[in-house]
Amino acid sequence: MRAAIERDAGNDASYGHVASRDVDTRHGVILYLDGITVSFDGFKALNNLTLDIGVGELRCIIGPNGAGKTTMMDVITGKTAPSSGTAYFGQNIDLTTLSETQIAHAGIGRKFQRPTVFENHSVIENLELAMKTDKRVRPTLFSRLTGAQADAIGQTLALIRLTPEAWRPAGLLSHGQKQWLEIGMLLMQEPKLLLLDEPVAGMTDAETERTGELLNELKGRHSLMVVEHDMDFVASIAGQGKVTVLHEGAVLAEGTMAAVQADQRVIEVYLGR
Numbered sequence: 001m002r003a004a005i006e007r008d009a010g011n012d013a014s015y016g017h018v019a020s021r022d023v024d025t026r027h028g029v030i031l032y033l034d035g036i037t038v039s040f041d042g043f044k045a046l047n048n049l050t051l052d053i054g055v056g057e058l059r060c061i062i063g064p065n066g067a068g069k070t071t072m073m074d075v076i077t078g079k080t081a082p083s084s085g086t087a088y089f090g091q092n093i094d095l096t097t098l099s100e101t102q103i104a105h106a107g108i109g110r111k112f113q114r115p116t117v118f119e120n121h122s123v124i125e126n127l128e129l130a131m132k133t134d135k136r137v138r139p140t141l142f143s144r145l146t147g148a149q150a151d152a153i154g155q156t157l158a159l160i161r162l163t164p165e166a167w168r169p170a171g172l173l174s175h176g177q178k179q180w181l182e183i184g185m186l187l188m189q190e191p192k193l194l195l196l197d198e199p200v201a202g203m204t205d206a207e208t209e210r211t212g213e214l215l216n217e218l219k220g221r222h223s224l225m226v227v228e229h230d231m232d233f234v235a236s237i238a239g240q241g242k243v244t245v246l247h248e249g250a251v252l253a254e255g256t257m258a259a260v261q262a263d264q265r266v267i268e269v270y271l272g273r
């Protein structure tokens with residue numbers, strides 16, 4: 001039996017209730033993880049993990065297979081409950097008390113590695129379906145959009161570089177374009193923190209470069225956590241920002257890409273392999 005509890009993301013009677021409070025980031029921090037431990041059959045996938053992310057920051061997370069990167073995102077998004085430790089969104093929202101739905105509603109968006117767009121719908125319809133609305137007025141295809149909603153879709157299309165593809169079925173897009181569309185769909189939910197799992201896996205060099213530009217455009221407006229194995233990509237997007245190296249469920253090193261690349265412990269467990 002796993003000691004960690006996988007939460008049910010399903011019917012959630014209190015949807016939006018707890019999490020409708022605005023996240024309080026007056027201290028400049030969007031995410032605080034403190035002493036998080038997750039055990040599976042006694043094995044600690046996360047072992048006293050402590051990490052925080054600043055508002056508007058683009059934080060890259062690297063580390064060898066099994067370091068705990070996915071488990072950390074599972075804790076942040078409410079999929080897995082830690083056996084100890086605290087996880088706060090801003091200063092006021094205790095993520096460990098919320099369901100996955102409530103956490104998404106509070107403003108944390110997660111992009112998994114594989115794109116999951118509606119292939120038979122056009123790009124624009126995908127964005128419309130993903131749009132954040134009052135939950136009593138669900139968006140429907142071909143519903144009349146308000147001017148503000150149409151503007152939001154237009155801005156997102158431009159940001160994800162898919163304006164020329166707006167009316168194409170999403171199934172006909174390239175792999176990279178599908179990934180951008182899915183990022184666009186997350187943006188329609190107006191997330192404050194975006195978690196991205198290996199966003200450039202399987203992309204062409206040109207798509208990878210454009211994704212780096214996109215993430216840098218999102219930085220500042222959103223806070224971003226990017227888990228990635230592609231070190232060239234991490235070096236290209238991190239700039240002078242912080243890179244966190246996870247190893248055996250805890251932070252091994254944190255600093256600029258240049259600093260972590262020169263760190264002997266990081267070379268031993270990860271980069272030197």
Ligand SMILES: Nc1ncnc2c1ncn2[C@@H]1O[C@H](COP(=O)(O)OP(=O)(O)OP(=O)(O)O)[C@@H](O)[C@H]1O
Nearest residue numbers: 002040044045063064065066067068069070071072
């Ligand atoms: N549901 C689970 N049951 C048992 N062990 C698990 C479970 N989920 C993860 N683990 C273990 O916890 C450790 C951390 O896994 P995790 O997937 O978080 O690592 P990761 O850093 O994301 O790895 P990768 O880079 O390969 O995706 C691994 O040893 C993994 O086998």
